Amino acid sequence: MRNLLRAEWTKLWSVRRWALALGSAAVLSVLLGLLAASGSGTDANRHGLYTAGPEGTPVEDAFQFVHQPMTGNGSVIARVTGQAGSHEWARAGVMIKEKAAFGARYASLAITPEHGLRLQANFTRDLAVGDGTAPTWLKLTRMGTEFVGSVSSDGANWRELGRIEVAGLPQSVEAGIFVNSPPKIRIERQAGSTSVGGVPTKGTATFDSVRLEAGHAGGEWLSDTVMRPSAEKLDPPIGSSSSSGGVFTVIGSGDIGPNEPDDDMVQIGLFGILAGVMAIIAVAVLFVTAEFKRGMMIRTTFVASPRRGRVLIAKSIVIAAVAFAAGVVAAVASFLVTQPILRDHGFAPPAFPVMSLWDVGVIRAIAATGLFVALVAVFSLGVGALLRHSAAAITSVIALLIGPAIVASMLPVEAARWLMRLTPAGGFATQRVKPPNDGLVEAWSMIPGWAGLVVVSVYAATALGAGLWSLRRRDV
């Protein structure tokens, strides 16, 4: 096999045109990325909609908080007796927060109508810790920087659900019960444009047996509506709370969590890979179809290595490795070149935190993009081996890879999403660092990166299998 690999590698780099095409693929990718970045801009930072949270990413923090001060280590305990199903992610539970202000650090344990019990901290960490709905007892205990969430059915026997770290909280914090309910988002795509609308929802929950077990505690329960300062002028606060005989009825509205703009800086920067991919499709197809042209070099190849399947496997290993390397190089270069330009065009904190090459998300996107390019190369190789005709193979691959990407941008949400799940065009999702989003023009943002890789792998494996079958069965 090693000789086969060496033979195929020699075949690849010895054709000057192909080596040139691969080299220019990387350069073209960077140039196209530059074009995309220069033409991009955003005014996200101009309207006060995005405020950075404790961990750097912009957050949303809106809820109703009934609280008391707590000093040192201790617990807040409450029994949630009922929760309205205003939104699947509405929360009702206990929270320990630095202060009752927008964006302050916190840890919370809450129940949701459809997602069970959640332990959350500092907006970006949200753990599923168990199933359950009201009525249930909840306890959140502070032990230094560690917070422990526990649940109980009778208020005496507690079962620990999970722990979460929150650093940087002072000795004296606010602890109590809270309620929130995120807005309902409706996305409609029509005639190639998208409209996104949000309707606020009102969450209601009832609590009793609310108490603090801590060093210094006791006093009046304060009720505050935490919300974005700029929003206070626009929308009247919906939150309120009332208590009678130890039973609290709390009404809260809003979301607690990351609030990032839909656009993804890394994705825009990596857009140029499209040019590189097209060059690699051509080279990968030619790598196999060139042997079938007049002169029939394929016969020489098969005389030298009668195990036909191994020849194709060797080819696919070589082209995949080269494509991966080219893809990663192009991706890294594109990223480094485009990020400063994008920052100048408005993609800056707080709405868009600075992305560096060493961020986990960026590394994952670049590796996934390299893998995507490699899989497209293998797919092209397989199609080329099957069809044995360069024009037909190149066209088929381009039709499956780019056709759906363009057509999907004009279709409604569901149709577009299915098209991305079922065609290799979904592989462009690997360029995204942020979670999937239905509200963008480019349909491949609707599926996660791994889903894109899965569909391209399936196409690559199928094409390679078909190519292997064809090489073995048919005459040359």
Next chain:
Amino acid sequence: MLSEWTKLRTLPSTVWLLVGIVVSTVAVGALAAASLNVSHCPTPATCFEDTTKMSLIGVRLAQLGVVVFAVLAVSNEYGTRMIQTTLLASPRRLGVFAARLIVITSLVLVAGAAGVLGAVAAATEILPRNGFAPISLADGLTLRAAAGSVLYLALIGLFSAGLAAVVRDTAGSITFVAAVLFVAPMLLMFVSDPVWQQRLRRFSPMDAGLAIQTTRDLTTLPISAWAGLGVLACYATAAVLAGALLFRFRDA
């Protein structure tokens, strides 16, 4: 011209490609029409969907077939060195080139017309089932969109043939033309600067050329329908001229 027609007629890929053009126009258009539904509209009476444009969306895929067909018709002879025989038989190179272009264009027009008519018929069947009014060629704008789409395919054929005569390598020509056509619409999805968006929409071959398919909100079009086809015609003319000159003066 008869010899060019014979050459193309006897090439097996010709039939496949022309059939493919027709089928993809109809199939993709039908799928797109089927995916539309009045329930997506804010109110059934105020739908913003341009049903004609959606029904003719198959042209975007079919154009690949046209590109391959035109490129093969021109560059195939270089691979087999048959070009030398051809030029020996007819030394008047520009005549050969012109005859080839005429044959290519005629075949593309026929296939394109068949595809577009099929797509319109399919949409007329499917749209009422989803609550929309059927489209009909009796409507002036729809007729313009349909005729314009056929013309668009013909111009794409000329554009590809011209570039193929310049590049002379089948795989390279196809990839290059596909890149020129498809990169701009993808780029448009990311470019948010309005000045750049306007430029791309006006001057990119595919977006400008397909402006003729729009039948609603015509005042918001970045470039008027016939001017859009004109832009594509400029590209095609430039490619054909370059190809013709190189064909005439370069060694075979």
